[in-house]
Amino acid sequence: MxxxxxxxxxxxxxxxxxxxxxxxxxxxxxxxxxxxxxxAMYTGIHYEGSKLPSGERLKLLAQDGRLLEVDAHHVTEVHLPESELLMQQGREGLPGHKWVMVVDLAKCRNARKCIDACQSAHHLRPEQYHINTLQMQESKKTAPYNLPKPCQHCDNPPCVSVCPVDATFKRSDGPVLIDNERCIGCRFCIAACPYSARVFQWFEPPLAEESKDIPYNIELNVPQKKGTITKCLFSADRLREGKLPYCVSACPNGVYWFGDEMEDAVTNGTTKETVKFSELLKQNAGYQLMPELGTKPRVYYLPPKNRLFPFEDGDQEEHKG
Amino acid sequence: MQNSYDQVALDLFRPVRLNRSHLIWLGILTIALFLCLYAYSIQLREGLGVAGVRDYVSWGMYISNFVFFVASSLIGMLISAVLGLIGMKWIRPLTRIAEIIALAFAAVAGLVIISDMGRPERLPYLFLHGRIQSPILWDVTVVTTYVLISALLLYLPLIPDLAIGKKILNKPKFLVKLYEILSVKWRGTKAQWEIIHRSMRILLILIIPVALAIHTVTSWLFASTPRVGWNSTIFGPYFVSGAFVAGIACVIIAMYFFRKNYHLEKYITELHFNNMAKLLVLVSLVYLYFNINEFLVPGYKLEHGDAIHLKDIFIGHNAGLFWFAQLFGIIIPIILLLFRQMRKPFPMLILAILIFFASWIKRYIIVVPTQEHPFLPIQHVPANFLIYKPTLIEIAITLASFILVLMIITVLSKLFPVIPVWEMQEEFELKEKGNQS
Missing domain, CATH: 1.20.5 (Single alpha-helices involved in coiled-coils or other helix-helix interfaces)
Structure with missing residues (x-):
């Protein structure tokens, strides 16, 4: 004092x-x-009075999947801005699904239509591949074949393990996605991926100017961002709409089967025929790429038997590895 | 006797001043640094694509350089902690040089890694959204810890020296003031000595696991992936043993220049060079042993991927660099240093510079070739995706990191005595006592 x-x-x-x-x-x-x-109490009572139970009950599905019942009067719709909605739903899988892809190597004629559809949907440069078709020949005497190679969407993904900031993540319905609003561009995931499935935006991406006002959609990875990773997404945006992935629909040769492991059904992107997933693998000796690495891919291959077309080796000079 | 006791302090504080030649040297470094920073501004504006890295070889010079910097910084732990704790007396005049080198390289290593980020402005995400299972998080944690401990290991034994310097120096004014503040009222009481000795001991013990951790974790950035050439269980010790070779080369180069420019021939003697040479041979032999394991074992089996990788570095387009690194970084120094004439200061300077280059190239050979041959073939991409070639911008940004290290070493060695004064005085006293009795 x-x-x-x-x-x-x-x-x-x-x-x-x-x-x-x-x-x-x-x-x-x-x-x-x-x-x-x-x-305050007086106005409060008045306010509550105007919201007295109407007697009408509504059944609602909560975010965690529980079924709830509430009075119709208490329901207010939540309007998230579109960008936030996309961010939120992008990290949540479609409940009750496990997406799988089966690639029939006997059918691939290297038409590269899958690549075109993919690159235009995701605003990629011609040399940037979410899916690429490789000319393969395991040894001198074995038959050459074309290998369409998307991200394998591993169930034990090395890329997700090494990501320091949770930018790339494994979704409950199978796909490994990338959030380019989070990615710091360290490229540890590129180093870790044995399938060379990841692509980096080394420069300003094409269509950056045109797409800068579009809200970012994790499931489509558009707009692309300089200095971040982009990769195959199993066309998660199309799956949400109940459609087949871009590459699958674009194939003219019936190479791709896509579907849900939970339903044990896959649909051919060209013929639209639906078959049992397990049967397809069993009857055709389906296999995975480099299963010995323990990555547990969600993409399966059917062996390139009885190929009815010649192998065009225009890219043989580039063939390495 | 008193006279020569003070002479030690006078000798060691003589280089502590700002003279024109050093200001010019710092000026040149600053200009060069700004030129290189201009290169970085281009990278920030245009994207990481201005460097030679692409989707397959996506880690290039920056990461190689990062590994080299972390490696070089390990020397602080070897000299001060390992040799100090087992009671090697001859290393005492070299401890501060080793700590300065360790601190400079470790601190700049953090910046090097930022230059490799596609989105450097998102660095805070490492702390906001960090996921503990990523080796990058471990690396950030241990490197930061190592920088802190190294700074303390530099500062604590400096305190008594600062108190001595406060009395000897009379200009420049700011330096006297700096000494005044940093010497934290050191009076040399018994209690104060006890605190210093005890905390030094704790830090010296602590820095051993931390130093091992920084380079082991750095090696895990590679070994934790399934890639051929990186998928190795001995990468931790392989990196650590190689780090000592690189670090000793750095210390020898620094010893030579400090001895010559600061006229410290009385304190850094030929004996020190001789001993460092033997230490270098020892760590090189250990490193050679790990190299034999790393290449001979997969080379004997020649699994598909290993065969491609080894063919590339043994006789392929990376062979020149590989053999340069192995010969000049390990084998030739081991052989030459067996001869006494080679263990003199000048020949050792030449050897150390060669080892320094070879060590840098070795990091490059560890980082780059593995990415040039992934499991699946590289097809339908432009030619510059196939083989990595560093660009001028990339080289300039890498040079910037070396310039920064040189600047830190120059400034620290100009502001403070590079040889611990009180330790030298103590040694001098002991010698005098020995002579009397």
Whole structure:
């Protein structure tokens, strides 16, 4: 206190004055508070009155999958901005599904229509592949064949393990996606991926100017961003609409089967024929790429037997590895 | 006796001043740094594509350089902690040089890794959204810890020196003031000495596992992937043993220049060069042993992927670099240093510079060739995706990191005595006592 050095008498006088002032102030606060509180309760009751239960019950599915029942009166619709909605749903899988792809190597004639459809959907440059078709020959005597190679959407993905910021993630319905709003561009995932499935935006992506106002969609990875990773997404945006992936629909040769492991059914993108997934693998000796690495791919291959077309090796000079 | 005791302090504080030649040297470094930073501004504007890295070889010079920097910084731990704790007395005049090198390389290593990021402005995400199972998080944690401990290991034994320097130095004014502040009222009481000795001991023990961790974790950035050439269980010790070779080369180069330019021949003697040479041979032999394991074992089996990888680095287009690194980085130094004439300062400087280059190239050979032959063939891409070629911009940005290291070493060695003064005085006293009795 500042008055410490004043004589005692004066101080007690001061104290009295202070306590009186304090008392008056307290009375003021209590009265004011009571009035304000009363007013608030009054308006509150009125407000609640206008929202009395209507008796109409609604069944709602909560985010965690529980079925809830609430009064119709208490329901207010939540309007997320589109960008937020896309961010949120992009990280959540479609419940009850496990997407799989089967690639029939006997049918691939390297038409590269899958690649074109994919690149135009995802705003990629010609040398950027979410899916690429490789000319393969395991050894000198074995038959060459074309290998369409999308991301294998591993169930034990090395890329997801090494990502330091949760930018790339495994979704509950199978696909491994990338959030380019989160990616820091360290490229550890490129180093870790044994299938060379990942692509980096080394420069400003094409169509960056045109697409800059589009809200970012994780499931489509558009707009693309400089300095981040982009990769095959199993066309998660199309799956949400109940459609087949871009590459699958674009194939003229019936190479791709796509479907749901939970339903044990896959549909051919060209013929639209639907067959049992397990039967297709069993009858055709389906296999996975490099299963010995323990990555557990969700893409399966049918061996390139009885190929009825010649192998065009225009790209043989580039063939390495 | 008093006279020569003070002479030690005078000798060691003589280089502590700002003279024109050093200002010019710092000026040149600054200009060069700004030129290189201009290169970085181009990379920021245009994207990482201005470097030679592409989708297949996506880690190039920056990451090789990062590995080299982390490697070089390990020397602080070897000299001060390992040799110090087992009671090697001859290393005492070299401890501060080793710590300065360790601190400079470790601190700049953090910047090198940022230059490799596609989105450097998202660096805070490592802390906001960090996922603990990523080796990058481990690396960030241990490198930061190592920088902190190295800084303390540099600073603590400096405190008594600062108190001595405060009395000896009279200009420049800011330096005297700096000494005043940094010496934290050191009076040399018994209690103060005890605190310093005890905390030094704790730090010296602590830095051993941390130093091993930084380079082991750095090796795991590679070994934790299934790639041929990286998928190795001995990568941790392989990297650590190689780090000591690179670090000792750095210290020898620094020893030579400090001895010559600061006229410290009385303190950094030929004996020190001789001993460092033997230490270098020892760590090189260990490194050679790991190299034999790393290449001979897969070379004997020649699994499909290993065969391609080994063919590439033994006789393929990376062979020149590989053999340069192995010969000049390990084999030739081991053989030459067996001869006493080679263990003199000048021949050792030449050897150390060669080892320094070879060590850098070795990191490049570890990082790059593996990515040039992935499991699946590289097809339908432009030719520059197939084989990695560093660009001028990339080289300039890499040079910037070396310039920064040189600047840190120059400034620290100009502001403070590069040889611990009180330790030298203590040694001097002991010697005097020995002579009297």
């Amino acid at each position: 500042e008055e410490n050095d004043k004589p005692n008498e004066e101080q007690s006088e001061q104290d009295k004055k202070q306590s009186r002032r304090k008392f008056l102030r307290n009375v003021g606060i209590i009265t004011g508070g009571a009035v304000a509180g009363g007013a």
